Amino acid sequence: xxxxxEVFEKITDIKxxxxxxxxxxxxxxxxxxxxxxxxxxxxxxxxQLGIRSDEAKKLMNLNNIDYIENRCTKMEYQTHFLxxxxxxPAIQE
Numbered sequence: 847x848x849x850x851x852e853v854f855e856k857i858t859d860i861k862x863x864x865x866x867x868x869x870x871x872x873x874x875x876x877x878x879x880x881x882x883x884x885x886x887x888x889x890x891x892x893x894q895l896g897i898r899s900d901e902a903k904k905l906m907n908l909n910n911i912d913y914i915e916n917r918c919t920k921m922e923y924q925t926h927f928l929x930x931x932x933x934x935p936a937i938q939e
Contacts, residue, residue: 857882866890868919869897877901884909894918 847853854860854927855865865887869879876893880902891906893899893915905933906913924930 858885864888866892868892870894873897873899880905892919
């Protein structure tokens with residue numbers, strides 16, 4: 847446990863249902879992560895800003911798993927739910 851939160855060595859060690867696998871790793875590591883996403887039956891593979899993988903995209907499409915690349919979850923939440931475009935709305939001039 848880290849700060850009271852359970853942590854796992856690998857995605858495949860998680861026994862509960864996983865909705866989103868949010869990736870903050872280099873693009874070259876994504877195909878292996880995508881294989882694990884399929885194994886655990888996650889609903890979404892989300893790649894943060896600057897991360898892309900055609901191979902992972904194909905694998906997600908074959909397995910009916912939503913695939914999002916090169917997007918920040920925080921920025922998307924702010925845009926769609928808070929109707930704010932700034933990356934850091936608390937820092938407004």
